[in-house]
Amino acid sequence: MAEKKPPALTVETYADYQVITQPNPLRKVLRPVDERHADDPVARAEQALAGLSSEFAGWMTEECNRLAAAHVALRDNGFTQDSCDELFRAAHDIKGDATTFGYPMAAMAAESLCRIIEHSPDIAQVPDNLIAHHINAIQAIVREHANITKLGMADELSNRLRGMADAYLIYANRERPEHLEAVMSPGIVPGD
Amino acid sequence: MFRIDFNKLRFLVCDDNPHMRRILRTLLHSFGAREVWEAEDGATALEMYCHYAPDIVITDWSMPIFDGLELAQIIRQPDGPGNPYAPIIMLTGHSEKRRVMVARDAGVTEFLAKPISAKALYQRILNVVANPRPFIKTKSYFGPDRRRSSSNTYIGPERRNGGQAEILQQPSLLDKARAAN
Numbered sequence: 001m002a003e004k005k006p007p008a009l010t011v012e013t014y015a016d017y018q019v020i021t022q023p024n025p026l027r028k029v030l031r032p033v034d035e036r037h038a039d040d041p042v043a044r045a046e047q048a049l050a051g052l053s054s055e056f057a058g059w060m061t062e063e064c065n066r067l068a069a070a071h072v073a074l075r076d077n078g079f080t081q082d083s084c085d086e087l088f089r090a091a092h093d094i095k096g097d098a099t100t101f102g103y104p105m106a107a108m109a110a111e112s113l114c115r116i117i118e119h120s121p122d123i124a125q126v127p128d129n130l131i132a133h134h135i136n137a138i139q140a141i142v143r144e145h146a147n148i149t150k151l152g153m154a155d156e157l158s159n160r161l162r163g164m165a166d167a168y169l170i171y172a173n174r175e176r177p178e179h180l181e182a183v184m185s186p187g188i189v190p191g192d
Numbered sequence: 193m194f195r196i197d198f199n200k201l202r203f204l205v206c207d208d209n210p211h212m213r214r215i216l217r218t219l220l221h222s223f224g225a226r227e228v229w230e231a232e233d234g235a236t237a238l239e240m241y242c243h244y245a246p247d248i249v250i251t252d253w254s255m256p257i258f259d260g261l262e263l264a265q266i267i268r269q270p271d272g273p274g275n276p277y278a279p280i281i282m283l284t285g286h287s288e289k290r291r292v293m294v295a296r297d298a299g300v301t302e303f304l305a306k307p308i309s310a311k312a313l314y315q316r317i318l319n320v321v322a323n324p325r326p327f328i329k330t331k332s333y334f335g336p337d338r339r340r341s342s343s344n345t346y347i348g349p350e351r352r353n354g355g356q357a358e359i360l361q362q363p364s365l366l367d368k369a370r371a372a373n
Contacts (some may be wrong), residue, residue: 020327022277026247030322038195045310048222049215059211082367085256091210092254096285096306100215107307114285171309187287188303191318 056101105154198224204246206237234258268299269328278319299335
């Protein structure tokens with residue numbers, strides 16, 4: 001929008017706060033349309049997203065390779081802040097992207113790994129197998145996507161990993177009630 | 193019914209993941225947007241924000257250098273370098289309620305948990321365009337009104353005290369000096 005000057009503000013001042021209102025600067029982009037003739041931007045976008053789907057398998061493989069590399073760096077360099085951050089970001093990206101790319105069970109396993117990294121009192125004390133199992137499972141789900149999904153194994157694998165991770169986190173946080181609460185509380189439902 | 197003229201809106205997308213940026217760019221362009229700037233970290237996004245003055249910011253949370261939360265906090269500085277009122281949509285893999293509250297308290301306008309969908313993104317954009325909330329300024333907060341509705345059943349602490357303040361208009365020293373002459 002070519003708005004050069006910000007619109008005038010209305011400021012209502014109260015004892016310890018102000019309410020600041022500005023005329024809606026984006027109002028001009030709204031236009032009334034006849035419902036019968038309106039196109040559907042959401043359908044158009046979904047179609048465009050479907051057009052990208054042939055690339056998703058390759059993208060998912062790249063994400064998995066990044067996660068594996070972060071794990072190798074963690075093993076080689078120790079639990080430095082940088083190496084832990086990179087492992088978390090790699091797992092977190094898979095948690096966020098994998099469902100869009102058609103790998104919801106990989107997203108679930110990645111979420112479980114994120115919870116371990118985020119809620120463990122000391123990540124250096126987390127059994128290495130627990131982290132390695134998550135990474136191996138994510139790679140297997142992606143690599144053997146067609147077979148593993150057909151057999152229902154991805155679901156089973158992700159659920160078992162989540163169970164192991166939760167058991168560890170509940171034990172590790174037994175004297176940290178505020179973390180225990182975060183571990184046990186359900187997540188919000190993503191927007192539909 | 194209303195539609196958004198996306199070709200008049202300018203977006204800034206900030207995500208360190210190139211695949212997610214591609215998805216967002218695809219969605220926004222197919223909605224009709226022409227101007228979509230992309231940044232891969234918070235620092236670059238802030239620079240682009242000040243330079244291009246986008247209408248809407250869509251940012252990830254977890255990023256290197258400085259993250260989406262810090263980006264929101266810097267944008268929401270009332271005396272900061274850019275427009276502090278632009279809508280910020282936080283698109284993130286974080287889905288814990290605690291995170292939503294932290295994002296809200298940083299001045300984020302809308303929160304969208306991944307996985308992303310075209311419908312959810314469109315709805316968030318429609319919401320910030322059609323239903324902007326007033327801004328609240330307190331000692332510790334500057335950002336969109338965190339009360340989306342008035343509820344008689346709210347039982348939390350009252351953070352806003354007092355009725356309308358009495359404002360005494362004080363003439364400036366210069367005005368006083370002029371009046372004396």
